[in-house]
Amino acid sequence: MKTASRISVAALALAFGAPGHAIAEAAQPAGTAQAARTEGKTGMRTAPAVAPVKLRWEIVRNELGAQGGRTRARLSVTPLNGQSLPAQGWALYFNCMDGVTAGPLAGNLVLEKVVGGSLFRVRPAAGFKGLPAGQTLNIDYYYPNLLIKMASAPAGPYLVFDAAPEVAYAITDFKQELPAREEQLKRPAGRDTLVTTQDTYRRNARADVLPASALPPVFPTPLQLRTGSGKVQLARPPQVISGPGLQYETAFARALFARYMPQGDTSHAAVPLRLRIGAVDAQSSPEAYELSISGDDGINITGNTAAGVARGLQSLHDLLPLPSDAAQIELPELDVTDAPRFAYRGFQLDVARNFQPKDVVFKTLDLMSAYKLNKLHFHITDDEGWRLEIAGLPELTSIGAVRGHYTKEDQRLPPTYGSGPRVDDPHGSGYYTRADYIDILRYAAARHIEVIPEIEMPGHARAAVKAMEARYHRMKAAGEQGADKYLLNDFDDRSVYRSPQEYTDHVMNPGLESSYAFIEQVVAQVAAMHREAGVSLKTMHVGGDELPHGAWEKSPLSRALMQKEKLASTADLWDYFYNRVDGILRKHGMFASGWEEMGARRSDKERAQQLPNPRFTQRGFSLYVWNNTPGNEDFAYRLANAGYDIVLAPVTNMYLDMAANPNPEEPGVNWGAYVELETVFDFQPMGAALTDAGRRRIRGIEATLFSETIRDASRLDYLMMPRLLAVAERAWAPDPALSAASHRAAWSAFVNTLGQRVLPRLDLERGDVRYRIAPPGMVVEGGKVLVNHVLPGLTLRYTTDGTTPTVRSKPVTGPIAAKGVIQAAAFDRTGRAGLVARIVNR
Template sequence: MRALLASLLLGLLLSGASAGPSGEGAPLRLRWELERSQFSAEHPEGRSRALFTLTNLDRRPLPAQGWSIYFSAMAGVELGPALEGQVLLERVVATLFRLRPAAGFQPLDSGQTLRIVLLHPELVLMPDKAPQAPYLVLDEAPGRGLAIRDYQLLPPSRPEQTELPPGAALPLATPQSLYQRYAQATVPAELPPLLPTPLQYRRLAGTLHWDGLPEVRAAPALAAQAEQLQSWLRPLFPSGQVRRGQPAVQLSLGPVAGLRSPEAYALSIGARQGVRLRAASPAGLARGLQSLRMLLPLPTAVLARQGVDLPALHIVDAPRYAYRGLMLDVARNFQSKATLLSTLDLMARYKLNTLHLHLSDDEGWRLEIPGLPELTEVGGRRGQQADPLAHLPPAYGSGPDLADPYGSGHYSRADYLEILRHAAALQIEVIPEIDMPAHARAAVKAMESRWQRRLRSGAAGADEFLLSEPGDRSVYRSAQLYTDHVMNPALPSTYAFVEQVVGALKAMHAEAGMPLRRLHVGGDELPAGAWEQSPACQALLKQLGASDTEALWDHFFDRVQALLRRQGIAAAGWEELGARKAMLAGEPGLAPNAHFLGRDIRLHVWNNTGANADLAYRLANAGYATVLAPATRLYFDMAHQKDPTEPGHDWAAFLDLDQVFDFMPTRMPGRQGLSAEGRRHLIGLEATLFSETVRGPERLAQMLMPRLLGLAERAWAAEPGWERLPDPAAQARARAQFMQQLGSQLLPRLDAEAPALHYRIAPPGLLRQGDRVLARAQLPGMTLRYTSDGSPPRPDSPLVQGPITARGRIGVAAFDRNGRAGRPSWIDNP
């Protein structure tokens, strides 16, 4: 009977349902609801008890055996029997789990519902940590997954669902707490016209007036820059024809007095002289042009017959830090070429100069490499597996479908060349990252697939690029729960693989006109236990006269760096590349590893938690060139607020716009401060966006913007006085000015020039005083609208023009200039 029911269900699903985006999916309804937090001596930080509610929507029973429900869950699930032993919860790989019927399971009739308790081993406060992308798999068709499209995460509505650990330092965000947080200090009557804030700015008497499109004069070598400026000027003058005889724009290269930065520029605007922009290099010219662009009026604000007026002024400018970067992860969830190109445009607006592109990880390999097609055929695709080496398993919400555009995808060689050329035109360097030796499962499995295929076909050199040793019995588990994702440092084929990839990258960069000067090699999160039971590694340790696997780490990166040096390429990596595990004041942490000092290795330091709070300073003080990317301040995959409706992670911090602006690069907490030598080795700042929760350009924009503007200000603008000598009142005034500039200057320009960029619009703060409700936006200048019937505010809802006196369930939302609403806040006014 059981086999018959399974066969009937299989026939129904395979004939009338599809795993593809347009298909019907599995005839099931699934709901996930957080029931309550649980705290105990075993779980002092808490765990979450949740409920899966499964309903059979098919006219036939869900059989007693022969099926499983798969799902991804970053928070994990406690494994074993559930529903009084009727079902089993199992890990498939890493954070991919499945629920399947046990021996005592009874068929689920049409319309019948099951409630299955899930225990998550940590608090699941943020929705992105809950189970994602569930799908049905039948034993008879293990390579096919049918998405459960009728799936919802039910939002918490009861106090026990969001209870926090006793003594939690940060309470949940509420409309009332946001109202207090959004309180603004007094700002100057006249705001600076630019952001990032220029080094020197002086307003002069007079105004430059143009009746028509001005002439742009530049040497032939600057023709591209001149054309870029003309493309910004033309929309201001409908005729599009250059009108001579009026003050022109002059672009030139040359020294900028008193400044040594290659990105220095001087910009002058005068009523008679016109515009003169002089820069120390093409990069400096690009930064100066973006400043001029910000000074131009918007086309919608120009009356064409009256022309364009620009205030007379003089700016001399240069960046605080030479490195101003964004690390964008396209491995965990892929982002399209178009999204990458628009992200580069956004970076250029605010004078960022480096895109650190995270091209590989456990969950994806995203770049075509000639001679190694398996990297993208196997490592660049995710979906339900019958053959574990045909492609990668689902992860981070990608589900069973190989056509999912975020789980599967890669940049062709032509795509990458286009990305590089676009970046070069914007004077932005692209530093690719190929993560090694850990975080390498996509490559490891792709090369294992290549090895097996070539063995079966009898091809020579089957193990030429193999990254794993068949006889390795090492037992380990990564932070992301992988047990088979580390390159083996004792195999010659590992270095052959690295050399093949590096050679391809170098050739592509050369062809694009952006020489590959530095490669980021990862070097983070090697799990304990890796390499310990590898025969090849044990033999290598004997050859090295060492017994500790740390010697294998040094050996691996000695060889990788030597390989890069032969190609004229310097190395960069995460902080663990230049650190060793150590006990620091009784806590496990990291200490500088002198082995790689003096080799032009740049470290990107994210770990500023626990005993590693001052790790970046200790590495810089030791002599490593250091880029600050602290997780608690510049990790843009963190949720903005401690709110169960906010997207993002919560493992390091909750990171709102004001906290990014408030970051003080030279005054991070910790036991050790930054020495004078360390200051010289602190070369810049980097915003970091890992993409576990970023499926698509809209979510990308919400996580990046406007926080990216806070990073741009801190990385470019000179060290403020309130950082050199802490002054909370001065800091509050500067923060208020920054918020005012965003709300009244920068975001309105983006609304007009980049309306598809759906930056985050923060929920308003609300406060009830007596029988009225007060509302406050995070950014001055945003439009607030409200409803009183419990429905979300719309673009035609009443404006908030003072205290709200309406009674009922009050909802308030902020709107941009295009009528797009942010998430509303709610408060009862009975």
């Protein structure tokens, strides 16, 4: 066999499956359901070949230093199937979310940053000898900071050869090794400390195990609940009697009982279930309701609006026993008067970084409805993807909704967040058609959930910027008029800036009138879709976050606008931009929503303490405040005191993309915090810094889930649930009292309710929500192993022979006397296991 150094690059490309000079790439996805399959003048084909290469990644060591430290990591490449890597003419591409140290590497290799964002490549330098088949090349490189979470590991690797630069070979035999050795897990004292099984046991012991009879019967905790002494027996589904305007609620009630009682005993009279809209005593919330169950009068639900009736039906759902084969249903006699603490109880779903299909959005809306959340903040655009069809701007989806390998920038967006080289990757590429979006709006409206679309601007806009740049070049080349009508960037801009995601070309330019024409077109089309769906659009979220310092400063068009409008600085240009955006929204009957920076006075200094912007306090802006990091802990309250309406979405409590803890096996990121279930539950929205007027400005709270690390729906479930249940409780019910005893009682009631009722119902009714099942806690006391779990009610099983527990393993019924390696895991009602805990009993 020839050595790799003597094989021509062209021959190697052919051996790897490249069709000579042809371009191997897939066409753009069409909506959410499929990828277009086209063959055209570029020779496109749908499925790039898989590289016959094995790739492994691991941390070599964490190296601590005075400034925190750095991490040495290793990619190990092994060519397979008789193929070899030549001395020159190839590149190994991959994503790294937090960036790596570029430059020369040992072994005559070089590591390069390819494009802003997270795409890197390794190429051979002069002197590289090639890599024969079956041999392994270890490529060592550095992260400039300590790598703590696996989210920073390489993702989406692929090979490209110079002989066929548009052909990409996905590396599917790729594994990331979890760090386990001491040198891999080394951390500075007091920072990112690993959570031991003993730590978990002590944390779990903060709650008591409660009997089912002591649990609150309705979730989230209702405002008032009075129990009676009797029971109401249902031998058949109740007779639903409803007033006008309750079509969805009537259908829901009938479907609910049909699921529990598909047959029913028709020899018994049906208990009436009356649904009506009417005034709820002493409650002004449109979602307030009264629920009564009695043997004399059946079941009655009254809501201030249809939304209130819907919330009451969810409470009735809670009162039903868990699904079983029982022929009858027994309901307790009771009276509930209930209303939410906050009018805004939200969840932000990011489908821009990694796309999710329509059915996943439907599933999310179902979960929100079940737990009485009422606002879906729909993050549909960002640097890495534009996910909504807009009439008149096809490039937004033909370019901005497609990621994959390319050689010309106006073909598509680069691979990011592990989406790899293929343009038909279902999470890197994809968008909602107009029909899809209208379906989502109607599905949400039937559940009394308001969809608030987010169009990111002026930063976080690379997908739109590049799409409109491609539109410009296409129309210019064709000699068409109006090429610059929707252009978003100044070609002569020499501003120097870098976003937190490492982009230097992702900002809309406020000096172009075409920027406002683009925004007007998008706003008008989104508003038209809402009208077609029969759903009002009260507000649009218009971004505002993380505009990097330096943007616009050397743009001739921005400088000309500043001179014309007598603007002293780019901070004034920011105000000008959002004054124009606000005007566009008002024209369409909307108020402006955005991240907190939209209501902040921009400073010339990076990382300066943010100050409320007095220019917009009377505009009715609604600000979503995420930044409560050091120096800005009370910024939300200062904004509220200044007159802005506020939705609280603090990174330290409400960012569900944050990992639960620093342990390597826990997915998620950690740039802002670690967020356990208790972290969310313990959030107290009303800070001491609020004035009375400021308190009235707090609209509610929102959990956010950015999708950089979400490559499939099961990861979405894992990060979202059950923490979203703590969000629901905190948004609906009052804070638990501050005393230790009162907090323990509230926390105990919450985790027992989840473990014994809420999650088992989810398992038995749906079975498709792969929520996080935390590892058990374990300690050795008196020669025996004690095991507990954060959610009492889940089944705990263990092994003593070193094997992983399964549904056939012994259940934990008390202290374990066995010696040796004891492993335990919790299981849901479907038999799905959670993370495994391990301890040695000597």
